[in-house]
Amino acid sequence: MGSLFRSEEMALCQLFLQSESAYTCVSELGELGLVQFRDLNPDVNAFQRKFVNEVRRCDEMERKLRYLEREIRKDGIPVLDTGENPEAPMPREMIDLEATFEKLENELKEVNSNAEALKRNYLELTELKHILKKTQVFFDEREGSLESGGQTSLTQNLLPEDSKGPIQLGFVAGVILRERIPAFERMLWRACRGNVFLRQAEINDPLEDPATGEQVYKSVFIIFFQGDQLKMRVKKICEGFRATMYPCPEAPADRREMAMGVKTRLDDLSTVLSQTQDHRHRVLVSAARNIRAWMMKVWKIKSIYHTLNMFNLDVIQNGLIAECWIPVANLEDVQLALRRGTEKSGSLPAILNRLSTHEAPPTFHRTNKFTKAFQALIDAYGVATYREINPAPYTIITFPFLFAIMFGDVGHGIIMALFGGWMVWREKPLSAKKTDNEIWNIFFGGRYIILLMGMFSMYTGLIYNDIFSKALNIFGTSWHGNYNESTLLTNKELTLDPGNKEQYDQYPYPFGLDPVWQIALNKINFYNSYKMKISIIFGIIHMLFGVILSVWNHRFFNKPMNIYCEFIPQIIFLTCLFGYLVLLVFHKWVWYGAGGADSVSPNCAPSILITFINMVLMKGYQPTPEGDPCSPYMYAGQFGFQRFLVCVGLICVPWMLIAKPFILHRNNKRKLMMSQANGGEGVIEEGGGEAAAAAATEEVHDMGEIMIHQGIHTIEYVLGSVSHTASYLRLWALSLAHAQLSEVLWQMVLRVGLTAGGTGGVGGVVTYFIFAAWASLTIAILVLMEGLSAFLHTLRLHWVEFQSKFYGGGGYAFVPFAFETILEHAETAVTE
Amino acid sequence: MGADAVPIAVVTGFWAVVGIILPFILGKGPNKGVIQTVLVITAVTSWLFWLLCYLHQMNPLIGPQLHNTTILAIRYLWDGTLSLDDFNETTTTNTMETTTAAAI
Incomplete structure (x- = not known):
């Protein structure tokens, strides 16, 4: 049997590593990914371990790389991902790496700080330039008004009328954030009592804030005032509003000169700035080429040191001792990897010893991309106990099948299968595209489940003859409405007679349900009886299968007692009661029908449900009434046979309950007698007696526990058989609900479009939109929501109804030390 | 009774091929056991599903009620x-x- 049927055999091994070769060996094992190390110093905290320094250095390197990556991302430089997987570098290379990262980081920091200083300078100059340009306008205005004299301008009004000649006004020029202007203006007005004059002009181009790199809009302002007191006040307000003030010469010639100077300096600065940017870009581009590989290397080194921290120090031989779980089938590979590791470092070979242990080994199922998702479904309930029967290989088919019983519709099945098929087909490109969209990841992880669920839904849909709530008449219906005209005109509803050869061909539709049922008025009656029966039949088969699987567990773990005291009564109980129910269903299908004798006519067919309830309640014999062709019994001797079955079933209950504790008790007693008989030799009489008494009390205690355990187990099974059988009726309920919902959607939505508009072209237009509504509702409600609900019910049927019959699920998963998974985790952490 | 031999033979034969013959002629591989299990369970469930539907219609107790x-x-x-x-x-x-x- 393949490893999927049972988990792999594991071996606990002890590993002696020379301290020189430990690093390379662990690195090789990490590449191999088949060894789970155990922490040998669980009480030592993380800061007291041997390689804590190295781990810290790795963290530091990681931090630097993160910084680099952030800078690269900020500049929008594409990171080259060649998909190569560099080996973990040797410990001595770590220093080189550190030096490289250190150099890069420093370089980058320096460039950044330079660039920032330059930018600040640049900003100041640009602002000054704008001030000179804008204030020129104000000054021009002023001079113009002074020259024309007669004109009254705002500036002139400020001057006192009786002054002799123009009074020298002081002014301050600066730049302020545009949104602060109104408050600034109000403040000036209030503080200076209207004795200052503010002019402002907007700078049209946004300026870059050197600290944050954001684009901000600013305005130039110039304030005229008189006197030193006002000047102080104005300056204070400017500072308070974070306005930057610039010296602005008064004389036009000076201003012009200054403007020229600013312009040349700006030109110089921009060339320097662009050179700095170029340099930064060059540094980042060269870093972007290697950053993936560097990251991987650092992650690998870090994980190796983490692993080495779990090892014990062997002081005498100057080596490290590790304990690990290894699949027995891979012992050879591990040995080879260790040899490669020691060769690389050129030291003494590592020694691998198998230890014998009573500890439960981890559970390891070797899965591939197809079986992985199904194994995940099982593991979500509980990881299998070491080496017990694994339900996953059976679930591969039973899961999509039970799902499809509830989701049976060809149309919805096709949609689902196409979606699953597309994900399987585009597997590689889609899996390369890593996203943290959780819903997508769930869908993509379950792509094979979705594909199979879709395909099985198509099959069950064909059997249900249901495609978007319509039927296909492929093979020709067996029912014909051969009524004459008058009957048709006078009767609104007519029921075809299965006994009439004119109306029923006397043989059924060959594949699936007859299409006539989809348009029949009494289709619910027909479907209910059909779907209820198949739900029960498949449910009981599923449970029987689960009980039978438990035999392999009992045989494997060498517990024959469990077979005789648990499995056999369990299966007899289930078949005597519920297996018989299935037989009754088959009997009724074959035996009763139209066109035969009176006693097997449709009118005489008894209800199976009533029959079964009467059987279990042990109701007395019911004689057939005089002159009535119908008998309440379906075959001769049914009453006696049913009595017998119920009795056998009832006997199984105490069998399950008592047999095992009784046998255990007897065995214990016998053992005790044996030990007492042998204990006399060479042991002091009294001491022996004490030991025996202690053993006896322990045994009594044990017996109580065993009794309780067995009682719970039995009650769970007996009651479970009833409730689980009923639980499988959800197959019927969900299937019916799905079909009804699909029909309602067609009747209420699409039909409106199809019947709209009469013969004109309007109907087409209406249908166009109605179809869109119908299609999106079909996807959203019928495929997605109903699919999810059917999925959850299927999951429950597997976890509870099926697995409770044999599955322990008390193990823990095998988590090997593998670079592959470590890198994957680290990468998702980075993208988040 | 109202059974027809042809569809029973065809469908049963098809699923017998899938569930009985295919698992035997399967090539060797590490997943052979799983594939065999998959094929057998597929064939059994699918055939049974068809059979139950056929049986249910074989002797109809009611006829369709139609407008x-x-x-x-x-x-x-x-x-x-x-x-x-x-x-x-x-x-x-x-x-x-x-x-x-x-x-x-």
């Missing part, structure tokens, strides 16, 4: 035992409208 218009539509569209000339002008138009409605 008279639906019966006309069936005869016209599926059986072909009805032509439009069988009815006079007025009934035909009436029935045709309801017939199309029922067919939809």
Whole structure:
């Protein structure tokens, strides 16, 4: 049997590593990914371990790389991902790496700080330039008004009328954030009592804030005032509003000169700035080429040191001792990897010893991309106990099948299968595209489940003859409405007679349900009886299968007692009661029908449900009434046979309950007698007696526990058989609900479009939109929501109804030390 | 009883090939056991699902209850035992409208 049927055999091994070769060996094992190390110093905290320094250095390197990556991302430089997987570098290379990262980081920091200083300078100059340009306008205005004299301008009004000649006004020029202007203006007005004059002009181009790199809009302002007191006040307000003030010469010639100077300096600065940017870009581009590989290397080194921290120090031989779980089938590979590791470092070979242990080994199922998702479904309930029967290989088919019983519709099945098929087909490109969209990841992880669920839904849909709530008449219906005209005109509803050869061909539709049922008025009656029966039949088969699987567990773990005291009564109980129910269903299908004798006519067919309830309640014999062709019994001797079955079933209950504790008790007693008989030799009489008494009390205690355990187990099974059988009726309920919902959607939505508009072209237009509504509702409600609900019910049927019959699920998963998974985790952490 | 040999033989034969013959002629591989399990369970469940449906219809206890218009539509569209000339002008138009409605 393949490893999927049972988990792999594991071996606990002890590993002696020379301290020189430990690093390379662990690195090789990490590449191999088949060894789970155990922490040998669980009480030592993380800061007291041997390689804590190295781990810290790795963290530091990681931090630097993160910084680099952030800078690269900020500049929008594409990171080259060649998909190569560099080996973990040797410990001595770590220093080189550190030096490289250190150099890069420093370089980058320096460039950044330079660039920032330059930018600040640049900003100041640009602002000054704008001030000179804008204030020129104000000054021009002023001079113009002074020259024309007669004109009254705002500036002139400020001057006192009786002054002799123009009074020298002081002014301050600066730049302020545009949104602060109104408050600034109000403040000036209030503080200076209207004795200052503010002019402002907007700078049209946004300026870059050197600290944050954001684009901000600013305005130039110039304030005229008189006197030193006002000047102080104005300056204070400017500072308070974070306005930057610039010296602005008064004389036009000076201003012009200054403007020229600013312009040349700006030109110089921009060339320097662009050179700095170029340099930064060059540094980042060269870093972007290697950053993936560097990251991987650092992650690998870090994980190796983490692993080495779990090892014990062997002081005498100057080596490290590790304990690990290894699949027995891979012992050879591990040995080879260790040899490669020691060769690389050129030291003494590592020694691998198998230890014998009573500890439960981890559970390891070797899965591939197809079986992985199904194994995940099982593991979500509980990881299998070491080496017990694994339900996953059976679930591969039973899961999509039970799902499809509830989701049976060809149309919805096709949609689902196409979606699953597309994900399987585009597997590689889609899996390369890593996203943290959780819903997508769930869908993509379950792509094979979705594909199979879709395909099985198509099959069950064909059997249900249901495609978007319509039927296909492929093979020709067996029912014909051969009524004459008058009957048709006078009767609104007519029921075809299965006994009439004119109306029923006397043989059924060959594949699936007859299409006539989809348009029949009494289709619910027909479907209910059909779907209820198949739900029960498949449910009981599923449970029987689960009980039978438990035999392999009992045989494997060498517990024959469990077979005789648990499995056999369990299966007899289930078949005597519920297996018989299935037989009754088959009997009724074959035996009763139209066109035969009176006693097997449709009118005489008894209800199976009533029959079964009467059987279990042990109701007395019911004689057939005089002159009535119908008998309440379906075959001769049914009453006696049913009595017998119920009795056998009832006997199984105490069998399950008592047999095992009784046998255990007897065995214990016998053992005790044996030990007492042998204990006399060479042991002091009294001491022996004490030991025996202690053993006896322990045994009594044990017996109580065993009794309780067995009682719970039995009650769970007996009651479970009833409730689980009923639980499988959800197959019927969900299937019916799905079909009804699909029909309602067609009747209420699409039909409106199809019947709209009469013969004109309007109907087409209406249908166009109605179809869109119908299609999106079909996807959203019928495929997605109903699919999810059917999925959850299927999951429950597997976890509870099926697995409770044999599955322990008390193990823990095998988590090997593998670079592959470590890198994957680290990468998702980075993208988040 | 109302069973027909041909469909039973065809469907049973098909699933027998899938569930019994295919697992034997399967090539060797690490996943052989799983593939065999998959094939057998597929064949058993699918065949049983078809069989139960067939059995349920083999001896029908009830017949379909249909609207008279639906019966006309069936005869016209599926059986072909009805032509439009069988009815006079007025009934035909009436029935045709309801017939199309029922067919939809």
